Each structure stands twice: as C-alpha cells, then as structure tokens.
Amino acid sequence: MSDKKLKKKGNVKIDIERCKGCWYCVNYCPTKVLMVSDELNSKGYHPPKFIENPEENKVCIACHLCELYCPDFAIFVEELK
Amino acid sequence: MSLMEDLRYGVEDLLRTERLPHVWCPGCGIGITLNAFLRAVLRRKIDPNKLVVVSGIGCTGRAAGYVNVDSFHTTHGRAIPFAIGIKFARPELTVVVFSGDGDLFAIGGNHFVNAARRNHSILVIAVNNFTYGMTGGQHGPTTPTGAYTTTTPYGNPDRPFNIPHLAISLGAPYVARWTTYHVNQLQNSIYKALGMKGFRLIEVISQCPTVYGRRNSMRTPLSMMEYFEKNSIVKNDASFEEMELKYNEKIVVGEFRVAKDIPTYEERYDEVIRRAKNAD
Numbered sequence: 001m002s003d004k005k006l007k008k009k010g011n012v013k014i015d016i017e018r019c020k021g022c023w024y025c026v027n028y029c030p031t032k033v034l035m036v037s038d039e040l041n042s043k044g045y046h047p048p049k050f051i052e053n054p055e056e057n058k059v060c061i062a063c064h065l066c067e068l069y070c071p072d073f074a075i076f077v078e079e080l081k
Numbered sequence: 082m083s084l085m086e087d088l089r090y091g092v093e094d095l096l097r098t099e100r101l102p103h104v105w106c107p108g109c110g111i112g113i114t115l116n117a118f119l120r121a122v123l124r125r126k127i128d129p130n131k132l133v134v135v136s137g138i139g140c141t142g143r144a145a146g147y148v149n150v151d152s153f154h155t156t157h158g159r160a161i162p163f164a165i166g167i168k169f170a171r172p173e174l175t176v177v178v179f180s181g182d183g184d185l186f187a188i189g190g191n192h193f194v195n196a197a198r199r200n201h202s203i204l205v206i207a208v209n210n211f212t213y214g215m216t217g218g219q220h221g222p223t224t225p226t227g228a229y230t231t232t233t234p235y236g237n238p239d240r241p242f243n244i245p246h247l248a249i250s251l252g253a254p255y256v257a258r259w260t261t262y263h264v265n266q267l268q269n270s271i272y273k274a275l276g277m278k279g280f281r282l283i284e285v286i287s288q289c290p291t292v293y294g295r296r297n298s299m300r301t302p303l304s305m306m307e308y309f310e311k312n313s314i315v316k317n318d319a320s321f322e323e324m325e326l327k328y329n330e331k332i333v334v335g336e337f338r339v340a341k342d343i344p345t346y347e348e349r350y351d352e353v354i355r356r357a358k359n360a361d
Contacts, residue, residue: 018101020102024108027303045107064085065264067085067116069264070112070113072101073112076089078086
C-alpha cells in the first residue's frame with residue numbers, strides 16, 4: 001500500500017449468526033480491515049471482526065468486495081453519508 | 082443510499098431470509114453465484130413477480146428454495162423441461178434455470194442438448210463444482226481427467242464435458258464461463274444475458290472444498306479460491322481446445338459467444354401458427 005492516506009468511506013456490518021467462517025472477506029479485503037475473531041457464533045464458526053487502524057491505512061473504503069464474496073449473505077457495508 | 086447499498090438491501094428482499102443460514106458448506110461457491118444473480122436481477126429491474134427460478138436436484142438445486150420469487154424445485158435433471166414449459170405457457174416471464182453440473186449435464190444431459198439446439202428462450206446458470214457434492218463426492222461428467230474423487234480413488238479416467246464448446250456447437254446465442262473468483266465479471270455477464278433472448282448459458286466454475294477440494298489437495302475454501310485466482314485466463318476468443326478443463330491446469334474464462342438476432346423457438350413456433358392460420 002502506498003503512503004497516500006485513505007479516506008474512510010464506510011463501516012462493515014457483520015451478521016455473525018449467518019457466517020460460516022470461510023474468511024473470503026478477510027482474505028480479499030483490499031485494505032485488510034477484517035480479521036478472524038476469537039469469538040464463536042452459535043454454530044461454532046469464527047466470524048470476522050471489523051478492525052480499523054487509520055494509522056496503518058486500514059480503513060473501509062466501501063468497495064463492497066466483501067459483500068460480493070460472502071457466500072452466506074452475512075456482510076453489509078454501510079456507507080458514510 | 083448509494084447504488085451498492087440499494088443492491089445489498091434488494092438482495093435481502095429477494096431472499097427468504099427466514100431460511101438463512103443456508104445448507105451450503107462453508108465457502109461454497111453457490112452462495113456467491115446466487116448473490117451475483119440476484120444483484121444482476123436487481124440491476125436489470127426485473128419485476129420479481131415476472132421472474133421464475135427453476136432448479137433441479139443437488140446442492141445447487143437448493144437455490145430455488147432460498148429465492149423469494151416464484152421458484153420451482155423440480156425432479157432430478159428435469160429443470161430445463163420444466164423451464165421450457167413455463168416459458169411456453171407464460172412467454173412474458175423471465176425464466177432462469179439455476180442448477181448444478183450433475184443435474185444439467187449428467188441426468189439432464191439430453192434435455193440440455195435439445196433445449197440448446199431448439200434455442201428456447203431461457204437463461205441457464207450452470208454451477209460446475211466438478212463433482213456430485215450432495216451425495217458424497219462421486220465423479221461425474223464434469224470431473225477433470227485424473228482428479229481424485231470417492232469413486233475414482235486412483236484418478237478419474239474419463240474425459241469431462243467441454244460445456245461451452247457443447248453449447249456453442251448447438252448454436253446457443255450467449256455462452257460464457259466464469260469462476261466464483263470473478264464476482265464482478267460474473268454479475269455483469271448475468272446482467273447482459275438477462276437482457277438477451279434465446280438459450281443463454283453461463284457456466285460458473287465453483288469450489289467444493291468439502292468433498293472435491295479435500296481429495297485434490299485444496300482442503301480449505303481459500304485454497305480453492307486461490308487456485309481459481311492463479312489459474313484463470315480471460316480469453317473471449319478461446320478455441321475449443323483451450324476451453325477444455327484439465328486437471329490442475331489453466332481455466333480459460335470469458336464470454337465465448339455473443340450472437341444477436343437468432344430466432345428463438347417461441348418466435349419460430351408463432352411463425353408456424355401464423356402460417357397455418359393463413360393456409361386456408
């Protein structure tokens with residue numbers, strides 16, 4: 001990633017009960033704002049967790065790629081107004 | 082709301098959310114394909130009351146149960162005949178067959194061949210995961226030569242179907258192949274196909290980490306996705322040899338045929354009726 005500061009454009013909302021822990025979202029997020037959480041959902045999968053760190057340029061840029069890759073319809077990106 | 086947010090909430094309306102989470106395994110590509118399909122439907126602004134999703138039996142066959150439009154979960158292999166019947170009775174409907182490789186090409190192979198030959202106006206989304214997932218990973222007509230499955234523990238001796246080649250040779254006006262890695266291209270392809278008429282086929286190479294991947298050294302969903310990512314080549318003018326899927330080799334994807342103004346079966350049938358009426 002370049003030194004250019006990225007502008008935060010959205011928030012990722014995760015429906016943890018729908019998640020089955022394939023982690024496509026974690027892998028394909030271009031700014032790496034998602035990570036595998038230690039928590040378990042009721043089915044025993046580890047859902048992703050939304051983590052942001054503007055210092056390291058880890059902000060949601062609202063590209064919606066996680067939504068497209070999620071096979072379980074479990075991720076939403078809420079864009080900032 | 083932005084367009085992308087509209088689509089996301091629209092998808093939620095087109096799903097029977099009370100049935101989610103769905104039955105598909107972690108990382109299954111059918112969910113990705115269904116998502117792309119529903120988004121393409123929303124972008125085309127198709128009235129949900131004028132859309133019918135027909136599917137056969139198998140993992141992909143379950144898709145009909147999750148869409149909140151009129152849907153039809155038919156007998157094994159017979160998704161295409163049911164879809165043709167719907168289109169004949171109600172020509173104003175958009176009829177989509179959403180089914181798997183075993184259902185469409187093994188059990189329903191003959192229906193596929195003849196529907197494509199006669200150019201019935203339906204869109205077929207064929208999710209190809211190389212195996213019979215639901216019954217435990219037996220080899221099927223799309224398993225690449227040399228692949229390991231429960232019924233071919235020393236490698237598959239058969240040659241797989243070259244599905245785009247088959248469809249093109251039968252004159253289908255729209256033939257494309259994408260993998261589940263190409264989420265945007267897949268969505269655009271379905272969007273384009275929904276706006277055309279005639280027999281349209283989109284083959285979606287999908288991952289089945291549970292029964293196919295684990296016997297072919299791709300144990301996790303991500304490793305199967307990585308295989309698609311590293312081995313896919315977009316080539317719209319691919320030759321028939323290049324379209325053939327080989328075990329652990331390159332996957333050639335793209336829009337292989339886009340032909341307009343080919344008369345559909347429904348149009349030709351109307352023409353026959355017109356001529357018969359004018360005969361006396």
